[in-house]
Amino acid sequence: MNSNKKDKLFQWIAGIVLTLGGIMFVLPFIWMILSSFKTESEVILIPPTLWPQGFTFENYKNLFENMNFAVYLKNTLIIVLFSFFGMFLNAMAGFGFAKYNFKGKDGIFFMVLATMMIPSQVTMIPVYLILNKLNLTNTMLGIVLPGLVGAFGIFLFRQFMTTIPDEIIEATRLDGASEFRTFVQIILPVSKPILAVQAILAFIGGWNSFLWPLIMANDEKLYTLSVGLSLLKSQYGGNFALQMAGATFMVMPIIIIFIIFQKNIIENYTTSGLK
CATH class of the missing domain: 1.10.3720.10 (MetI-like)
Incomplete structure (x- = not known):
């Protein structure tokens, strides 16, 4: 096997490993966000559901009202x-x-x-x-x-x-x-x-x-x-849906800012570090 084929094989393997690792890393966040729109009875279902059977904003309403x-x-x-x-x-x-x-x-x-x-x-x-x-x-x-x-x-x-x-x-x-x-x-x-x-x-x-x-x-x-x-x-330690809503409300602004400004963060940090 020549070097070009070895490099391509390594790139494919690395890509697959990184993709699987990224999915495993993002999955808990996705589950947390989607669970914030579930009812409490659905959150504790075994086996758990990823997509809500019926979207509800009741958890977020409780956060601000109660x-x-x-x-x-x-x-x-x-x-x-x-x-x-x-x-x-x-x-x-x-x-x-x-x-x-x-x-x-x-x-x-x-x-x-x-x-x-x-x-x-x-x-x-x-x-x-x-x-x-x-x-x-x-x-x-x-x-x-x-x-x-x-x-x-x-x-x-x-x-x-x-x-x-x-x-x-x-x-x-x-x-x-x-x-x-x-x-x-x-x-x-x-x-x-x-x-x-x-x-x-x-x-x-x-x-x-x-x-x-x-x-x-x-x-x-x-x-x-x-x-x-x-x-x-x-x-409300037993109300997992309410906790997921609170955690989502806390984390989402930071995630959004990072997604929007991640390029600027990396470039400007590098620039300031070099100078």
Whole structure:
């Protein structure tokens, strides 16, 4: 058997193995989504059915009428919006470290990077005590404030903005533009690749926020979707159809965003990494 036939045979085998692996990976998600439209009696059928015998939206109706998922969704969207605002602050900090010279810049930047080595679980108790002294526990501000800025985001923005030519910035300054205007009108448009990556990561992080809102919020009115889903599992552990609806509602936005922007995620992450 010559090398060309061996290569084709290997490609066919690899394709079949990857296809089967992909089907096995996607099948649980498909079953979860379809089960969210089933009745509870159909979900527990043995053998299980893949396609619903009769589509019903009763599970999703129960989520919003009996489980306060509308409140959880509102809180989650607020956290996502604050995450986008935090991304803007990260970009400003990255720009400062990339293009400004000030005393102790390198030392401060290394201190920022050092925080990446500390697990977030270690700082939760000190941060909670500080916010408690400020009377910010059980408030939305206390939930979103600690996550506004992060060392990883500052690092990525700083690394990308270092590659922007200084001549562009100097030209805008000579034209009389303020530093903030230079940042908004020149730096941010040039930084679209890293902004796209950070925006997607900010959305995913805000949408999946669970542990910190669970610690900070004593009132159910401040719970997020992740906390609400955990509450759903504890209160309706025997209602599998309702749990499938909650999980589908939680996961689908992230899947949709990844499907739409997967090319941009890979290309922009590669671009920002190379720069």
